[in-house]
Amino acid sequence: MxxxxxxxxxxxxxxxxxxxxxxxxxxxxxxxxxxxxxxxxxxxxxxxxxxxxxxxxxxxxxxxxxxxxxxxxxxxxxxxxxxxxxxxxxxxxxxxxxxxxxxxxxxxxxxxxxxxxxxxxxxxxxxxxxxxxxxxxxxxxAPGPTASGQVECTVLGTPEDALAVLCGHGPHQAVAVLPLASAPALLPPAGGDADPAPVRAEPAVAALAERVLGRPVQIQTASQRMLDAARxxxxxxxxxxxxxxxxxxxxxxxxxxxxxxxAPQWRAARWALGLAVAVQVVGLNAWAWQERQALAAKQAGVRGALTQTFAHVKVVVDAPVQMERELAQLRQAAGSMAPRDLEPLMAAAAGALPASRMPAQIEYASGELRLRGMALAPEELTALNQALAAQGFSARMQDEALLVRAEGQP
Structure with a gap:
């Protein structure tokens, strides 16, 4: 900007x-x-x-x-x-x-x-x-403390009409604008152990300022003075x-x-900020690479377990789904039932429900058993879930029906 x-x-x-x-x-x-x-x-x-x-x-x-x-x-x-x-x-x-x-x-x-x-x-x-x-x-x-902590003098104008601008003047660090000829009386004397008060002058009046003030001056252009003022x-x-x-x-x-x-004085801060951002980016990339490697290793392990267990599976698309499908086929071939089948669900519900509770209607779909007419109190539902959890099942009330399903089922 x-x-x-x-x-x-x-x-x-x-x-x-x-x-x-x-x-x-x-x-x-x-x-x-x-x-x-x-x-x-x-x-x-x-x-x-x-x-x-x-x-x-x-x-x-x-x-x-x-x-x-x-x-x-x-x-x-x-x-x-x-x-x-x-x-x-x-x-x-x-x-x-x-x-x-x-x-x-x-x-x-x-x-x-x-x-x-x-x-x-x-x-x-x-x-x-x-x-x-x-x-x-x-x-x-402007009035106030100067960078040197002393009275600072700036001589400007022309040799015919030279002015001295004193900053940090007096006990209140005021600004004084006066003819150059009057400035020596307000400046501390040159020489001695103390650092001399800074004196600056525009090129056109630099020689005149040195002669009147009796001390060397620093050249300062009007452009440099404007930049100082703008800050x-x-x-x-x-x-x-x-x-x-x-x-x-x-x-x-x-x-x-x-x-x-x-600005030059912020150069070190800019480098530090850039270095910090670069370190963060490198660190995040390294962490992401490690996470990708770990995920890839887990996926490879799942695919290996599928192909080793079921050697006839040659193409792996979705290992967990394919594994579940192969296990279902094995159970079907062996005549065994899965926890999501109707019989295991009914057996688990019958064993956990109070003997006095009988459903008015039984529905089964998508691995879920719905028992209608089973209005259970909260404490009864808690006791039912505790009994079902030991067998790997869970229950909850939904649409005025008791829904029983195998745990881990979405």
């Missing part, structure tokens, strides 16, 4: 506006990256995902503590956020879009992302009109911009499946 990650341009959306985009198959490596108008953006495919990245300088971050019960009042949650943030915002809250931190809980401080509502809605509608509806909206940089937990499409819960769940499931199938 492919993922199209694109950066939303600032300003009012126009048909000719360029979107920087990255196409990826595993969420970590770019297969293609460039910029194009919305109508010319590549198609991630029917099962693909489109992720929009909101630039860091288009967002502000506010920290709030939700009152008890706020999260259970989903229709009123935005109004609650407006009330909490009203005095902190310069603009009218009705003109702003809010997005609550993933995993937020009542009574615990949480981050709220704030941006221009009309701009974000217009950008998403322009993409939808161009046939590229957005599945998730993520921030370019985050945030989704700014909340409240009036949110998709249905089912849609979000399906998208999240698809993203997780795609990450497991393609």
């Amino acid at each position: 492919s993922t199209l990650v694109l950066t939303l341009p600032l300003g009012s959306p126009e048909p000719a506006a360029e979107y920087g985009y990255t196409l990826t198959a595993d969420g970590h490596t770019a297969t293609r990256h460039a910029s194009a108008p919305a109508a010319l953006l590549p198609d991630p495919g029917r099962a693909g995902e489109t992720v929009a990245v909101v630039p860091a300088h288009a967002l502000s971050w506010q920290r709030v503590t939700l009152p008890q019960g706020a999260l259970s009042q989903a229709p009123r949650l935005r109004a609650i956020l407006e009330g909490l943030l009203e005095e902190r915002l310069l603009d009218d809250p009705a003109l702003l879009h809010f997005a609550l931190q993933p995993g937020a809980s009542n009574g615990t401080p949480a981050w709220v992302a704030v941006c221009d509502r009309a701009w974000l809605r217009g950008a998403l509608q322009a993409l939808e009109a161009a046939g590229r509806p957005v599945d998730r909206v993520v921030p370019e940089a 985050g937990d945030w989704d700014l499409a909340q409240f009036d911009l949110a998709s249905s819960g089912r849609t979000r769940a399906l998208r999240k499931l698809g993203s997780a499946a795609n990450a497991f199938l393609r």
Whole structure:
């Protein structure tokens, strides 16, 4: 499953506006990256995902503590956020879009992302009109702990307008966007025993960043930064911009499946799963082969017993049936009776039934004896079966008649 990650341009959306985009198959490596108008953006495919990245300088971050019960009042949650943030915002809250931190809980401080509502809605509608509806909206940089556990700095923009984006800044691990010239005061000093704070920069401003910050920087392209942002937990499409819960769940499931199938960090797990499946398949095949061999040996034994006992039988089709038929012929030739014949059935029933019980009607068919007019109580039927079992017979009531048959008979 492919993922199209694109950066939303600032300003009012126009048909000719360029979107920087990255196409990826595993969420970590770019297969293609460039910029194009919305109508010319590549198609991630029917099962693909489109992720929009909101630039860091288009967002502000506010920290709030939700009152008890706020999260259970989903229709009123935005109004609650407006009330909490009203005095902190310069603009009218009705003109702003809010997005609550993933995993937020009542009574615990949480981050709220704030941006221009009309701009974000217009950008998403322009993409939808161009046939590229957005599945998730993520921030370019988000507050919270960083991978290094330190303040991380990313320098981006142009030499004339270079910006420093600090992540994990301060006691609350906030995001700060400020001019590059102001960044050195907020970064820990270079040198010393501690590992230096990671600093990354786009190629266009890498030399400037090294000169201003006085330390080496790692080159990071805009494409790599977009992929990092797309792997985050945030989704700014909340409240009036949110998709249905089912849609979000399906998208999240698809993203997780795609990450497991393609992401490098899951390679060992994929190999382990494949090896486990292969071992199971080999084991099942070996067990099935052993069972087939055992069954074939039993069938061969039955056929051998038939042909050895009755040497005139040359073709074996169904050994048990043929064996029963040959035995019946031997009994008939010797004048003996089988347990299913009428006489053995009547003798067994006469010996087991109470002397006071006489049937009103006797029927015999297909090796079964039916005695009508024999309404037995449950305890009498139990005693009858105990007596018949010693002779190899059984009895039960069926259709107001006592049915007597040889045991083992279907």
